[in-house]
Amino acid sequence: xxxxRLHAQGGPEQAFYEDAPNPxxxxxxxxxxxxxxxxxxxxxxxxxxxxxxxxxxxxxxxxGHEFCGIxxxxxxxxxxxxxxxxxxxxxxxxEVRAADLAPKPLTLDAVxxxxxxxxxxxxxxxxxxxxxxxxxxxILIHGAAGxxxxxxxxxxKWNGAHVIATANAKDHELLTSLGADQxxxxxxxRFEELVHDVDVVLDCIGGDTQDRSWQVLKRGGVLVxxxxxxxxxxxxxxxxP
Ligand SMILES: NC(=O)c1ccc[n+]([C@@H]2O[C@H](COP(=O)([O-])OP(=O)(O)OC[C@H]3O[C@@H](n4cnc5c(N)ncnc54)[C@H](OP(=O)(O)O)[C@@H]3O)[C@@H](O)[C@H]2O)c1
Numbered sequence: 648x649x650x651x652r653l654h655a656q657g658g659p660e661q662a663f664y665e666d667a668p669n670p671x672x673x674x675x676x677x678x679x680x681x682x683x684x685x686x687x688x689x690x691x692x693x694x695x696x697x698x699x700x701x702x703x704x705x706x707x708x709x710x711g712h713e714f715c716g717i718x719x720x721x722x723x724x725x726x727x728x729x730x731x732x733x734x735x736x737x738x739x740x741x742e743v744r745a746a747d748l749a750p751k752p753l754t755l756d757a758v759x760x761x762x763x764x765x766x767x768x769x770x771x772x773x774x775x776x777x778x779x780x781x782x783x784x785x786i787l788i789h790g791a792a793g794x795x796x797x798x799x800x801x802x803x804k805w806n807g808a809h810v811i812a813t814a815n816a817k818d819h820e821l822l823t824s825l826g827a828d829q830x831x832x833x834x835x836x837r838f839e840e841l842v843h844d845v846d847v848v849l850d851c852i853g854g855d856t857q858d859r860s861w862q863v864l865k866r867g868g869v870l871v872x873x874x875x876x877x878x879x880x881x882x883x884x885x886x887x888p
Contacts, residue, residue: 648666648667648668648669648670648738648739648740649664649665649666649667649738649739650664650665650666650667650709650737650738650739651663651664651665651709651710651711651737651738652665652667652706652707652708652709653691653696653697653706653707653708653709653710654706654707655697655706656691656692656696656697657691658691659691661691662710662737663707667707667709667738669740670734670738670740670741670742671742672742673742675744675745675746676742676743676744676745677718677719677720677742677743677745677748678718678719678720678740678741678742679714679716679717679718679719679725679736679740679741679742679743679748680716680717680719680739680740681714681715681716681736681737681738681739681740681741682714682715682716682717682724682757682761683714683715683716683757683758683760683761684711684713684714684715684735684736684737684761685711685712685713685714685761685762685764685765686710686711686735686737687712687713687765690710690711690712690731691710693731695730695731695732696708696710696731698732699732700732705732708734708735709734709735709736709737709738709741710735710737711735711736711737711738712728712729712730712731712735712736712765713726713727713728713729713736713761713762713763713764713765714726714727714729714735714736714741714761715751715757715758715760715761716736716741716757718748719740723750724750724751724757725748725749725750725751726748726749726750726751726752726760726761726763726764727743727747727748727749727764728747728764728765728768729741729743729744729747730744730747763798766794766795766797766798767798769795769798769873770795770796770798770799770802770849771798771802773795773799773849773871773873774786774799774802774803774806774847774849774871775802775806777869777871778847778849778869778871779869780803780806780808780846780847781806781807781808781846782806782807782808783807783808783809784808784809784846784847785808785809785811785844785845785846785847786803786808786809786810786811786845786846786847786848786849787811787812787813787838787842787845787847787848787849787860787863788800788803788810788811788812788813788827788848788849788851789813789833789838789848789849789850789851789852789856789857789860790813790814790850790851790852790874791812791813791814791818791822791827791830791851792812792814792815792818792821792822793851795851795873796812796814796849796851797821797822797825799849799851800812800822800825800826800827801825801826803849804825804826804827804828805826808847809828809829810826810827810828810829811827811828811829811830811831811838811842811845812827812829812830812831813830813831813832813833813838813852813856814830814831814832814833815832815833815834816832816834816835819832829842833856837859838859838860838863839859839860839862839863842863843862843863843865844863844864844865844868845863845864845865845868846864846865846868846869847868847869847870847871848860848863848864848868848869848870848871849871849872849873850870850871850872850873850874851872851873851874852874853872853874853875854874857870857872857874
């Protein structure tokens with residue numbers, strides 16, 4: 648098959664469109680014909696792109712771990728985030744654990760679906776697995792207009808939360824359309840002077856923004872940060888005592 652493969656660590660100059668062996672299926676895998684693929688920002692810098700789980704080199708490797716495609720054996724259209732330690736989907740075909748697949752949403756085309764998994768799953772996990780966000784709670788989302796933030800705003804609103812977002816003024820209209828109840832311009836306003844007693848802070852920015860966020864939490868509130876996360880490292884999750 649044809650694939651884009653990385654032969655050494657580096658930028659896009661290390662990626663070559665070339666012939667590659669057809670995928671070899673492991674137990675639990677299915678073969679998917681790729682329709683669309685995303686390469687996540689930072690992916691070319693991550694060790695798993697070049698090494699296996701034991702740290703041994705696995706180049707030439709195929710990037711692109713978010714994708715949409717058709718399961719060869721059943722004809723179903725699926726989308727997924729696949730393991731960063733395995734070959735990605737910048738190829739005609741990918742071997743992927745069947746358990747990683749989900750049916751493609753009917754409302755999205757293949758390119759749109761391939762852009763959803765990592766940012767969407769990150770937002771979902773932060774809100775519901777880590778922060779346990781409940782209907783009626785108030786959440787402050789930093790970086791709300793970004794890749795993860797835009798999913799987080801919609802998911803939090805869908806779950807019945809009161810959503811306060813920090814963003815650049817140019818993005819306020821977008822965030823209103825996504826359901827944000829209150830929007831703070833991070834360039835001209837200090838959120839800690841405007842917000843207090845929130846149940847959850849989702850921090851997609853880190854640094855000074857994270858440091859200033861503790862004071863807006865109510866007692867027992869939770870701050871989840873995804874900022875600067877590297878693959879394989881847990882996100883900081885802390886509760887205000
Ligand atoms: N995307 C993913 O799938 C993913 C997954 C896991 C972890 N992460 C990590 O999560 C963090 C955010 O990633 P992302 O992809 O969502 O970022 P992104 O798409 O680059 O968006 C960042 C957003 O934050 C805004 N912003 C910058 N400084 C801000 C501040 N002080 N207060 C409020 N908003 C501010 C930016 O607006 P401007 O237009 O003003 O710059 C932009 O809208 C990164 O550290 C990333 O490594 C991302």
